Amino acid sequence: MKIKIESNGVSLKLATQDENKNVEFKTIVKAYELVTGDELEITENEPSKSVITPESTTNTRTAGDDLENDRTPGWHEPVKVKLMCPYCGKNEVTKTLYGNRFMKCPDCGGKVLLQSATSRWGVPDNNGFYYKATEVFIDRYQAQVNDDLLQEMKEHMESGNVGKDDEHED
Numbered sequence: 001m002k003i004k005i006e007s008n009g010v011s012l013k014l015a016t017q018d019e020n021k022n023v024e025f026k027t028i029v030k031a032y033e034l035v036t037g038d039e040l041e042i043t044e045n046e047p048s049k050s051v052i053t054p055e056s057t058t059n060t061r062t063a064g065d066d067l068e069n070d071r072t073p074g075w076h077e078p079v080k081v082k083l084m085c086p087y088c089g090k091n092e093v094t095k096t097l098y099g100n101r102f103m104k105c106p107d108c109g110g111k112v113l114l115q116s117a118t119s120r121w122g123v124p125d126n127n128g129f130y131y132k133a134t135e136v137f138i139d140r141y142q143a144q145v146n147d148d149l150l151q152e153m154k155e156h157m158e159s160g161n162v163g164k165d166d167e168h169e170d
Helices: 025-036 140-168
Strands: 002-007 010-015 040-046 049-054 078-084 091-097 102-104 111-116 131-136
Parallel strands (some): 078 131
Antiparallel strands (some): 102 111, 111 131
């Protein structure tokens, strides 16, 4: 048996050594959670049957639905965010205003980049999250400072290597 799960540029392949054997249901669920970032709850209705139920079921639009302009959140309307702060490790569900590029961690105050929770902006994932916040936000000024520093380091390394090569030739 072979299974391939893809989401937002992440791909995972599961296969059994024996073609006649199946991958266990719980393994498939864990693989799905790993690739998509969605958390699912498995409830046992009967010992032989498992049912997947999302943690929160709401009537929000999901990535699979058609886009309709009237269903996209309004500018600066509060929307749900899955925060995993890269500075302090804070892991929580919170809200921010739709249209923001970053949010500040409520614990440490670090700027965290807001990325779409799905492949389409303005569409929530299956858990109702519009954004995921997991990476450090770097504004244009900081990006330029970083680029300048890297260029300086590169030039210094190149000029340092030229001098060292001359010393070893003697």
